[in-house]
Amino acid sequence: MNPLEPRRALVREKIQENRETYSLTLSLADHDHFSYRPGQFNMLGLPGMGEAPFSFSSLHLERGRFTHTIREAGSLTRSICQLAAGDILSIRGPYGNEWPLEKAKGRHLIIVGGGIGIAPLRPVIRHALGNGEEYGRLYFLLGARTEDDLLFREEFEKLTAGRDGTLLMTVDRGEKKELSHIREGLVTALLDEIDVDPEESITFTCGPELMMRFVARQLIQMGQDPYDIFVSMERRMKCGIAHCGHCQIGAMYVCKDGPIFPYGDIKRFADTML
Numbered sequence: 124m125n126p127l128e129p130r131r132a133l134v135r136e137k138i139q140e141n142r143e144t145y146s147l148t149l150s151l152a153d154h155d156h157f158s159y160r161p162g163q164f165n166m167l168g169l170p171g172m173g174e175a176p177f178s179f180s181s182l183h184l185e186r187g188r189f190t191h192t193i194r195e196a197g198s199l200t201r202s203i204c205q206l207a208a209g210d211i212l213s214i215r216g217p218y219g220n221e222w223p224l225e226k227a228k229g230r231h232l233i234i235v236g237g238g239i240g241i242a243p244l245r246p247v248i249r250h251a252l253g254n255g256e257e258y259g260r261l262y263f264l265l266g267a268r269t270e271d272d273l274l275f276r277e278e279f280e281k282l283t284a285g286r287d288g289t290l291l292m293t294v295d296r297g298e299k300k301e302l303s304h305i306r307e308g309l310v311t312a313l314l315d316e317i318d319v320d321p322e323e324s325i326t327f328t329c330g331p332e333l334m335m336r337f338v339a340r341q342l343i344q345m346g347q348d349p350y351d352i353f354v355s356m357e358r359r360m361k362c363g364i365a366h367c368g369h370c371q372i373g374a375m376y377v378c379k380d381g382p383i384f385p386y387g388d389i390k391r392f393a394d395t396m397l
């Protein structure tokens with residue numbers, strides 16, 4: 124099969140997550156074989172509007188269905204977010220690598236997400252909470268502009284209630300500040316509340332590059348190895364399969380070698396903010 128040839132996907136369900144973000148649950152229209160791993164992405168497209176990469180926000184296929192959570196950023200994302208159940212879009216993938224969950228086994232897991240970057244971490248959070256015995260302590264540190272922008276907030280609150288995972292959230296503007304686990308300020312401040320040895324931990328982070336940079340730098344200062352910090356990188360993409368060069372960072376292709384990289388591998392490249 125030509126890896127650039129799109130397939131057709133059917134919108135099964137759409138949920139509005141906040142003012143500018145929607146989760147679309149899809150299935151392949153032709154019931155083709157499909158499987159994916161958390162961290163990977165699909166190229167989604169609409170006729171005449173092009174394609175763009177979107178990570179999976181669901182953990183695994185359920186009755187052949189999978190979910191992408193999409194923030195309206197420009198014309199393509201706005202049009203995708205306007206689709207309704209029964210509409211068709213094009214899909215290529217899954218592409219890219221996965222979050223290194225195997226490497227995290229037996230260690231404390233620190234998840235740091237910001238804004239729409241919380242969506243690709245949702246499958247990891249769900250996996251870790253469902254398999255708590257495989258990990259040490261679990262920390263979920265999430266940041267957004269406002270309380271309404273905290274993606275999957277209620278879901279994570281329910282999932283962590285009465286379990287070992289520590290959920291801490293922070294917002295830039297905390298007009299309401301209803302709950303004690305929601306702070307005001309930068310997500311990096313939440314790292315001060317971690318009471319495990321960073322040397323025995325592994326971190327997965329996704330969000331604005333500047334956020335990931337400060338998260339990584341603070342963790343390294345706290346003693347974490349740069350190769351135990353995994354960042355999910357965003358670059359403009361065309362082919363998704365290491366043919367066009369659009370997504371290159373140094374000699375690496377974000378679409379094929381990533382999107383998830385050990386911080387130690389990419390911090391030296393001038394074309395990242397890391």
Ligand SMILES: Cc1cc2nc3c(=O)[nH]c(=O)nc-3n(C[C@H](O)[C@H](O)[C@H](O)COP(=O)(O)OP(=O)(O)OC[C@H]3O[C@@H](n4cnc5c(N)ncnc54)[C@H](O)[C@@H]3O)c2cc1C
Nearest residue numbers: 175176177178192193194196197198199200357358359382
């Ligand atoms: C591996 C990967 C996974 C992604 N997963 C998701 C996801 O799960 N949910 C989601 O909402 N988005 C995700 N994105 C981002 C998404 O692909 C872009 O928002 C989308 O391409 C915007 O397309 P557009 O035509 O609507 O906007 P455009 O008109 O292309 O852009 C709108 C604005 O966003 C900026 N922009 C667009 N693409 C990028 C980019 N790659 N990096 C930095 N700035 C950019 C533009 O400069 C412009 O300011 C992911 C990107 C990558 C690389």
Ligand code: FES
Nearest residue numbers: 361363367368378
């Ligand atoms: S998108 Fe073409 S090389 Fe990565």
